[in-house]
Amino acid sequence: MGTMTALRVPGPVVVDRDSARVAMMVAPLAVLPVAVIAGAVAELGRAVAISPLVVAVLVLGTFALGSRALHLDGLADTADGLTGSYDAERALEIMRRGNTGPAGAAALVLVLVLQVAALTPILARPWGPLVAVVLLGLARSSLLVTCAAGIPAARPGGLGASVAGVIPRPAGVVLGAVAAAIAAVVLPLSGRPWWQGVTAVVVAGAAVLALVLRCRRRFGGITGDVVGAGIEVAAAALLAVAGAG
Numbered sequence: 001m002g003t004m005t006a007l008r009v010p011g012p013v014v015v016d017r018d019s020a021r022v023a024m025m026v027a028p029l030a031v032l033p034v035a036v037i038a039g040a041v042a043e044l045g046r047a048v049a050i051s052p053l054v055v056a057v058l059v060l061g062t063f064a065l066g067s068r069a070l071h072l073d074g075l076a077d078t079a080d081g082l083t084g085s086y087d088a089e090r091a092l093e094i095m096r097r098g099n100t101g102p103a104g105a106a107a108l109v110l111v112l113v114l115q116v117a118a119l120t121p122i123l124a125r126p127w128g129p130l131v132a133v134v135l136l137g138l139a140r141s142s143l144l145v146t147c148a149a150g151i152p153a154a155r156p157g158g159l160g161a162s163v164a165g166v167i168p169r170p171a172g173v174v175l176g177a178v179a180a181a182i183a184a185v186v187l188p189l190s191g192r193p194w195w196q197g198v199t200a201v202v203v204a205g206a207a208v209l210a211l212v213l214r215c216r217r218r219f220g221g222i223t224g225d226v227v228g229a230g231i232e233v234a235a236a237a238l239l240a241v242a243g244a245g
Helices: 017-025 032-047 052-066 070-084 088-097 102-124 128-146 159-163 169-190 194-219 224-242
Strands: none
Touching: 017 128, 017 159, 032 052, 032 102, 032 128, 052 102, 052 128, 070 088, 070 102, 070 194, 070 224, 088 194, 102 128, 102 224, 128 169, 128 194, 128 224, 159 224, 169 194, 169 224, 194 224
């Protein structure tokens, strides 16, 4: 919770690969307090008849504030690194600086516009706020891919090195199936078929895997920025598929 949200909580007694494994596997649960607040914002917006488009912006803004915009920062830095240099060390240095270049700014705008556009019709449906926050919470399941065994860290220090490869692949498959089952149960509440929820999770997983493989080729592995970027890419894919129809 201390890593995935802005909430102040006591630090863990032990920080090692085992604790990192547990943390990454249950990451969607860490965002529950933020999801509750975002759901309340969405319900209030619906009660006072605010446009679903505006409510979508407010919900995504609540999630961004709830994480200190950490994942959006990772998305921007990853985009800058991928477009800044073909040399791995140079690209990692660009990501380490933290300032946002043209590619990072474009990635932020495009992904956020996609998320808002996809979230708007979901919020307009029955049980829309609940479906929306569940899907945004499930986006944290992207860590099952970014932190899967066999994916190395791009550099020896930082968050990426702490969590790279900590999730066994069988556990990742099982927890991915759980995420798909949750989406399959929740999406019919808004009048969509169950298989659309499963499809959304599969498409999101494929999108994150494509990002991770690209980063592995370019940087040699993942960084903390790539972990954050994966969450935002997963959210965009989940909402895009779930919002269709």
